[in-house]
Amino acid sequence: MSNQTSAALMRRITLALLLGGLLLLGYAVLHLFLVPLAWAGILAYVTWPLHARLRRALGNRPTLAALAMTLLLTAACVLPLLWLLALLRGEMAAAYAAVTAWLAQGPHTLPDFVLRLPWFGEWLQQLLDQMSSNPAATRAQVGDWLERRIGEILDLLGGVGRNAAKFGLALLAVFFLYRDGQxxxxxxxxxxxxxLGARVDGYLAAAGATTRAVVYGLVLTALAQGTLAGLGYWVAGVEAPILLGALTALIALxxxxxxxxxGSIGLWLLLNGQVAAGVGLLAWGTLVISWVDNLIRPLVISSATQIPFLLVMFGVLGGLAAFGLVGLFLGPVILAILMAVWREWLEETQATGGAG
Known part of the structure; x- marks a missing residue:
């Protein structure tokens, strides 16, 4: 009997070691593609209801429905991105020409209230004098600054903006998830x-609810920031406030x-002598628009998932720091599963204590 027990134990140990080795090898093969696969899973999950309707409309043909939905998703991702990049390129060129022309008219004097600012006022005036006295060097510096800002925006777009190949892999994976996901x-x-037994259903439900909540929070935050920004542009007297508000909502994603x-629009107003409008817009953006991002998204996720607000905020920020843009989803999802495990453990402990 002991020999049979030992043999069974050895088989389990061997199987566990074999499974662990295969998992490590699988990770070594797939680790470069984990981010595209994660994005594919997120995109497929949040758009699954639309895919289900499209599949029914196409006569329950899975391959055709998956192809059509993938093409729609590609257009929804690529077209706004191309429009945004073209708009930014044009605006950057116009801003560069306007700033260099304004500096060439120098010398310029900052408003009195700016000059009276401790530590910064005199330094800003000296910097402005240096820029006005050497327009050629200023143009080079402004050009370098604009290139760095464009690079930062592209970096913020994550893997989709930096690496078209990964984006293509994510879309390819989305197609197969649409077709064979169920x-x-x-x-x-x-x-x-x-x-894990039946408890896995609760974990999957927590992950799904959190993913949906993150999407809702992302969209609502973008709409709120775009609306508040558009209101600020209108009050400041900026042309086309609705268009700029829509642009702000898109970038808020x-x-x-x-x-x-x-910030760019506020600085532009200051450079054009509209000091009150520029300062007001910068203050509105700093005190109101930016804080919406820190409040609405965690509140939406917290209310939908019953996770404490502070924990959700840490999950969003920590996920971004740990995983990049995809961490916006992974951070809250991981914490939601941890909370589900924690609550289940507490319930089991209380039930055991009550029974005892």
Whole structure:
């Protein structure tokens, strides 16, 4: 009997070692593609209801529905990005020409209230005098600064903006998830049931609810920031406030991207002598528009997932720091699963204590 027990134990140990080795090898093969695969899973999940309607409209043909939905998703991602890049390029060129022309008219004197600012006022005036006295060097510096700002915006776009190949891989994976996603999910659920039992359904439900909440929070935050920014542009007397508000809402989908828009417009107003409008817009952006990002998104996620607000905020910021843009989703999802495990453990402990 002991020999049979020892043999069974050895088989389990061997199987565990083999499985662990295969998992490590699988990670070595796939680790470069984990971010595109994560994006594919997120995109497929949040757009699945639309895909289901499209599939029914196309006569329940899975391949055709998956192809059509992938093409729609590609257009929804690529066309706004191309429009945004073209708009930024044109605005950067216009801003560069306007700033260099304004500096060439020098010398310029800052408003009195700016000059009276401790530490900064005199330094800003000296910097302005240096820029006005050497227009050629100023043009070179402004050009370098604009190139760095464009590079930062592209970096903020994450893997989609930096690497078209990864974006293509994500879309390819999305196609197969649309076509075979339900079957794959059933297989994953079956395997997890073998290891974790029925509790896995609660973990998957927590992950799904959190992902949806992150999407809702992202969209609502972008709309709120775009609306508030458009209101600020209108009060400041900026031309086309609705268009600029829509642009701000689009860039708000990128974490910490909106200051690039309202900050640039505020500085432009200051350079054109509209001091009150420029200072007011910069203050509005700093005190109101930027704080919306820190309040609405965590509030939406917290209310939808019953996770404490502070924990959600840490999940969003920590996920961004740890995983990049995809961490905006992964951070809250990981914390949601941890909270589900924590609550389940507490319930089991209380039930055991009550029974005892």
């Amino acid at each position: 079957s794959l999910l059933d297989q994953v659920r079956h395997v997890l049931h073998r290891f 990128i974490p910490f991207g909106t200051p690039f828009v309202w």
